[in-house]
Amino acid sequence: MDETQLRDLIHRIIQEEMDPNRIPIGVSNHHIHLTEEDYHILFPHQEMEIFKPLKQPKEFASKQVADIVGPNGRIEHVRILGPCRKHSQVEIARSEAIQIGVDAPIRLSGHLDGAPSVKLVTPDGEVTVQGVIIAKRHIHMSNDDAKRFGVKLGDTVSVEIDSENRKTIYNDVICRPREDFILEMHIDTDEANAANVGRNTVGHLIKPQH
Incomplete structure (x- = not known):
């Protein structure tokens, strides 16, 4: 791990501790x-x-x-x-x-x-x-992330994306925990454009849907 990667990892850990519902957004x-x-x-x-x-x-x-x-x-x-x-x-x-x-x-x-x-x-x-x-939009997460969010494989949640000048709530987001997964929500380019998602846009898990 080089210095830049280490710095990014420390920054991510600090952000997650300050905001436990924070989810990075990845545009697929x-x-x-x-x-x-x-x-x-x-x-x-x-x-x-x-x-x-x-x-x-x-x-x-x-x-x-x-x-x-x-x-x-x-x-x-x-x-x-x-x-x-x-x-x-x-x-x-x-x-x-x-x-x-x-x-x-x-x-x-x-x-x-x-x-x-x-x-x-x-x-x-x-x-x-x-x-x-x-x-289908989904969230990759580790098993520890799943415990923190209170979700399991296949659960459906809502995620709020608060981007510049446009707040969007995406429902029907599928949770995909696995031991080696890195936390990231995946949406496609149409969804990202609609929500004005930028390079560092993050989402926030709202609640599991029943």
């Missing part, structure tokens, strides 16, 4: 998860290269990108996230689903039953992926 841009098989069709003879680490342990944005092609258009240069998964999956915003002509459901990651298909295209290959979703 469109992205693609691939199986090993689909990855090697799209990127033959290429190892997946790290572009930048993501906040959650062992996850990263790769240097590899592909185009998402739907019935009415395409989204170009969409980044592949690593490492590879057991099922390929495409996550886009509602506005993008309309743009390319797919009726993508709002789902948690991995819940792909009935989700539509799109083509993924690179200069070296093409695959059809059944699994286009709009990610």
Whole structure:
């Protein structure tokens, strides 16, 4: 851990102690998860290269990108996230689903039953992926965070986002605790733009919904 990371960690700990309901907001841009098989069709003879680490342990944005092609258009240069998964999956915003002509459901990651298909295209290959979703907003948290908030896996909470000139309350936020998760609420670009979310915007957990 370098000096900057240590400083950020100390700052985060102090803020959490002063405000125990504080939750960092992470804006999730469109992205693609691939199986090993689909990855090697799209990127033959290429190892997946790290572009930048993501906040959650062992996850990263790769240097590899592909185009998402739907019935009415395409989204170009969409980044592949690593490492590879057991099922390929495409996550886009509602506005993008309309743009390319797919009726993508709002789902948690991995819940792909009935989700539509799109083509993924690179200069070296093409695959059809059944699994286009709009990610349901959720909070990654450690087990200790879950105890502090009084929630468990799958609980639904509300989060208030107090950004500059625009206060927004998001309901139906799913809690996803895991021992190694780092505290962060994920929303997509449509939701972030609607709430005027900036780089350092945070949310506050209001209450579990029953």
